[in-house]
Amino acid sequence: MVVASHTQECLNQPPSEKATTLQLPVIDLSCADRSATSRLIVEACEKYGFFKVVNHGVPFDAITRLEEESLRFFSRTGPEKQRVGAPNPFGYGFKNIGFNGDLGEVEYLMMDGSGGSSSPDDETLECIPPDHRPDNLRSAARAYVEVVRGVACEILDLITLTEELLGAPSLGGMIRAEGNDSVLRINFYPANGGGSADVRPAASRAGGGDDVGLGFGEHTDPQVLTVLTSNDVGGLQVWVRQEAGDGDGDGDGGGSGRGWWTAVPPDPTALWVNVGDLLQAITNGRFESVRHRVVLTTSSKPRMSVAFFGAPPLDTLISSPNQLHHQPVYRPFTWSEYKTATYSRKLGDSRLHLFRRCE
Numbered sequence: 036m037v038v039a040s041h042t043q044e045c046l047n048q049p050p051s052e053k054a055t056t057l058q059l060p061v062i063d064l065s066c067a068d069r070s071a072t073s074r075l076i077v078e079a080c081e082k083y084g085f086f087k088v089v090n091h092g093v094p095f096d097a098i099t100r101l102e103e104e105s106l107r108f109f110s111r112t113g114p115e116k117q118r119v120g121a122p123n124p125f126g127y128g129f130k131n132i133g134f135n136g137d138l139g140e141v142e143y144l145m146m147d148g149s150g151g152s153s154s155p156d157d158e159t160l161e162c163i164p165p166d167h168r169p170d171n172l173r174s175a176a177r178a179y180v181e182v183v184r185g186v187a188c189e190i191l192d193l194i195t196l197t198e199e200l201l202g203a204p205s206l207g208g209m210i211r212a213e214g215n216d217s218v219l220r221i222n223f224y225p226a227n228g229g230g231s232a233d234v235r236p237a238a239s240r241a242g243g244g245d246d247v248g249l250g251f252g253e254h255t256d257p258q259v260l261t262v263l264t265s266n267d268v269g270g271l272q273v274w275v276r277q278e279a280g281d282g283d284g285d286g287d288g289g290g291s292g293r294g295w296w297t298a299v300p301p302d303p304t305a306l307w308v309n310v311g312d313l314l315q316a317i318t319n320g321r322f323e324s325v326r327h328r329v330v331l332t333t334s335s336k337p338r339m340s341v342a343f344f345g346a347p348p349l350d351t352l353i354s355s356p357n358q359l360h361h362q363p364v365y366r367p368f369t370w371s372e373y374k375t376a377t378y379s380r381k382l383g384d385s386r387l388h389l390f391r392r393c394e
């Protein structure tokens with residue numbers, strides 16, 4: 036029996052002043068009927084590029100242990116945290132997101148998520164005196180990566196079960212591959228609205244009256260698939276197109292088009308999945324990478340989230356399988372090419388259009 040249901044209630048955010056409700060898809064990964072689950076995942080990826088996963092098999096202990104160790108780390112003094120080095124690519128970051136001037140009310144740790152023997156990044160930590168090394172955090176992250184990577188691969192394998200993708204190269208195999216470029220990011224957002232007016236989202240500055248800070252500006256994730264978990268503090272919002280599911284293969288317009296920001300209610304027992312840019316390219320634009328952002332809440336507790344970004348080895352060629360080539364939208368490119376283009380741009384910039392075939 037298919038247990039996946041549509042039970043999630045979300046309130047609309049600006050630009051629509053009227054609060055209506057929207058149901059986001061919920062996928063039950065324990066469902067025995069894999070082809071039915073596959074269809075539901077594909078539908079969710081086409082319509083929203085985003086869905087909730089329950090009964091995912093990640094032990095709650097693995098999540099809480101990682102959150103506790105992360106909290107211990109973020110509670111240290113600034114100079115202590117900085118000893119792990121800047122996030123280049125792995126390390127500790129504060130307010131600066133990337134290297135192109137993007138700011139957010141967030142502290143974070145970037146770690147190797149490849150599941151390889153040195154994961155998360157042993158070498159970077161060698162230069163840190165042992166009493167400052169977040170060893171317990173590192174081992175909690177390693178254990179979490181082990182299981183969450185399995186969930187990401189399972190979801191990708193389920194996607195390749197759909198008729199149109201049968202015979203295509205294994206998507207899960209990309210993330211399982213030796214040398215995969217997956218990353219783990221732990222985000223920590225301040226409590227009580229953060230207290231800064233400088234980084235408010237555009238909707239608030241325009242007089243929305245919602246005086247909250249912006250934790251993480253709007254963007255899409257560049258990799259194949261993101262698996263996200265958070266504590267019980269909200270703030271995540273996803274952009275839902277008014278005509279969600281129109282499937283025009285042109286969803287890289289940088290937040291243009293009609294739609295609304297939809298608040299994602301926190302659920303520490305669930306995982307959330309984002310379609311990334313690479314999956315949009317592989318599906319020839321049939322799936323759309325979801326734009327999302329994090330606004331600060333007035334909660335007295337900080338929000339913490341852990342994002343696993345599943346990415347293939349750098350030299351992997353990204354192209355859509357022949358079955359989906361009605362009119363190929365993008366030219367083939369490597370993840371390395373795409374990553375370079377992404378990291379040289381601003382957070383909110385759209386980048387997939389750079390790889391569109393000339394018409």
Ligand SMILES: C=C1C[C@]23C[C@@]1(O)CC[C@H]2[C@@]12CC[C@H](O)[C@@](C)(C(=O)O1)[C@H]2[C@@H]3C(=O)O
Pocket residue numbers: 132133134135137218220254255256257258344377378379380381382
């Ligand atoms: C401003 C930037 C930060 C980012 C690299 C970029 O130049 C553009 C994409 C950003 C993003 C968004 C999703 C992930 O959080 C991230 C790790 C990624 O792969 O792309 C970040 C990058 C980052 O924080 O370095």
Ligand SMILES: O=C(O)CCC(=O)C(=O)O
Pocket residue numbers: 220222251256263265271327328329339340342
């Ligand atoms: O903190 C969150 O919920 C989302 C973070 C995010 O979008 C990211 O790290 O790319």
Ligand SMILES: [Fe+2]
Pocket residue numbers: 254255256327
């Ligand atoms: Fe993201």
